[in-house]
Amino acid sequence: MSELVIKRFDSTQADFSEQMDQLLAWEAVSDDKVNQIVNEILKRVRAEGDSAVVEYTNRFDGTSVDHLAELEMSAERLQAALDGLPADQRKALEIAAQRVQAYHERQKGESWQYTEADGTMLGQKVTPVDRVGLYVPGGKAAYPSSVLMNAMPAKVAGVKEIIMVVPTPGGVVNELVLAAACLAGVDRVFCVGGAQAVAALAYGTETIPQVDKIVGPGNIFVATAKRAVFGAVGIDMIAGPSEILVVCDGKTNPDWVAMDLFSQAEHDEDAQPILVTPDADFINAVEQSIHKLLPTMERKEIIEISLRLRAALIKVKDLDEAMEVANRIAPEHLELSVEDPESLLPKVRHAGAIFMGRYTAEALGDYCAGPNHVLPTSGTARFSSPLGVYDFQKRSSLIMFSEEGASVMGKVASVLARGESLTAHARSAEYRIKE
């Protein structure tokens, strides 16, 4: 393989802005073939229910069951997975779960109301979603930490039932994933995956109950299916490849920064690790660390492709300009590896999660800091948020007019409704005006 060259940029270059556009360009496209396959699967599962799910699962995952019920994992099986964990893993998972729960408790929205002088009451009632579907990928991308991160905010929100689906091709199950499901309070687990699992959750079958919202990552078939069922059920964001942006003042150990960049790069060949610093020498130092450490990494092939294709080392004028670049990128993970991260915080407008100070490795946030690791990717932090309790709660407006209030406001509504030629609206309001 040719020598690893990582792209370098300098904010003083005339075409810096266009270069950034090019660096960041990313679009997940479901091609026509994928759309066609997914639409066929959705249609058949919707019409035929269990039998279609069984047929697809036998075909794609190599199972040979007659009834969908055979693919449900019992609560005892989940408990056995948890009980069977090595002590250090179980302890670590429990600490992570406790911290995730404690943080998310603070996100819980509460109902509120207020009463006006004439007795009219206005407010907002907050309620949990009834039932949530959690998609967990099989194979290499099956992360127990993701089970915690997706299931626990739903539990904190008060969701009554969480249905997890996870493909087990060739009958291979991931004990850590099952253990995490048990610990997080997942209610039922079905060993199905792909678009057929999404369809079953969205429409319901004889065996798999219809849910109100589907969350969790998956491959292109799962993502395409989620996008297609959006509206019939709620969905979370469609995630792109992971990214990290490290802003450094040049004084962090370059090995640390290199490893932090690796920790995103190892996820995926398309992952994007970026360093932004005003210190040109530091860029060289981090690059040296990269070359030194890369051969020692278990996932070096993935990391190298990510570095080659999508990484960037960006030299800026100062930390203020670094923050402008960060806001332009709106990264999923923003590490502020600087002396005084709190002074930079007011300048952050867009980021999924902000890791402050040299000790706050992004990897700590992935597992056990407390905040969620499901974060907006590909610049979507411009308009969206980490997965949270708020994703499993919804609001209803409350309006209770007093006789007096309805009379006064009836006149206002009447004028506006007649301005819009909606005279049934007007007359409905006018009925409430006192003689």
Add this chain to the structure above:
Amino acid sequence: MSELVIKRFDSTQADFSEQMDQLLAWEAVSDDKVNQIVNEILKRVRAEGDSAVVEYTNRFDGTSVDHLAELEMSAERLQAALDGLPADQRKALEIAAQRVQAYHERQKGESWQYTEADGTMLGQKVTPVDRVGLYVPGGKAAYPSSVLMNAMPAKVAGVKEIIMVVPTPGGVVNELVLAAACLAGVDRVFCVGGAQAVAALAYGTETIPQVDKIVGPGNIFVATAKRAVFGAVGIDMIAGPSEILVVCDGKTNPDWVAMDLFSQAEHDEDAQPILVTPDADFINAVEQSIHKLLPTMERKEIIEISLRLRAALIKVKDLDEAMEVANRIAPEHLELSVEDPESLLPKVRHAGAIFMGRYTAEALGDYCAGPNHVLPTSGTARFSSPLGVYDFQKRSSLIMFSEEGASVMGKVASVLARGESLTAHARSAEYRIKE
């Protein structure tokens, strides 16, 4: 036209549940032809910018401009529209705006943080979306109240720039809409519409700035375009036809209830007005009111089609069962036209907005109660909320580990990362463990 027959249901019927499924079935489908047209428009506007928007607007809206800038409304023009309003309309619009603002101020999310015993800080930073695009339909469905309801939560959230697009086919502008835009603090207005307007907002052109989120209702081309650009920008819900569910104890004036049903029915032939009551006589009384009042309505043709196609009069056992039906339907508008609406409130699990008591006509909420009138339709209140300030804010997680905290949690993260075979994650965490 044949006699108007409104469907009746009784919860004691054996197939009541299937009947409800049938009654509520609704699916907005963008057919292949619409998808094809929209995709072509999106592609061309993205590639060609202004010139494509100008070409489409000249073709579809009958304008004849050379430059997109000619289609921008000046701030003076908006102010003139506001100044030119009849006094009663201006006063009503101002009262509505004040009340909408006061209610939405209470929705504003605030940043928070807390520090753990070892000095580790966790938190959540709340920031506004930078720039929002507001789609306003031209023609019959152009509602000034909708301009207020979409723009004001964005302003309260702290959005710096709101770009409104509104088609003006044949050069026809709606003065009330412009006045509302002025009052709500909309920053720029372009007289373009359709998929080309959505594309311009999503991708930006030489003249129309790229936005971060697009909100507002539109026809099937607009809805299809919004769905397609989702991911590049945020979007609000894709709205279905409006619905109202009136739960009544049988003691409200049946004329009032009939008019409340009409006030949704007059929106749209597909709108769905439903009455649920334990009082069989009251169903007859409301039906009589409907027959009596319908001939007096300006929009009687639309109302009659809605009543014929989609309305329902549902007899239930008692108010508890009425609430079960309401939760099953998860209506956009839920009127609790009963003696003691507060006693029913704890039983409401899913509704966009709840109108409590006989005086709280749904129409009051549409204009000037304060809460938003952009609400989840077609049962999506199961998992989504009224448009609100929260739709224009996003959150970033904050994590700042102390040296001590990073060392303790580094060990936990290391165990979990190695359990997932993510060794760059593990080593990145391990660097922060104290010797």
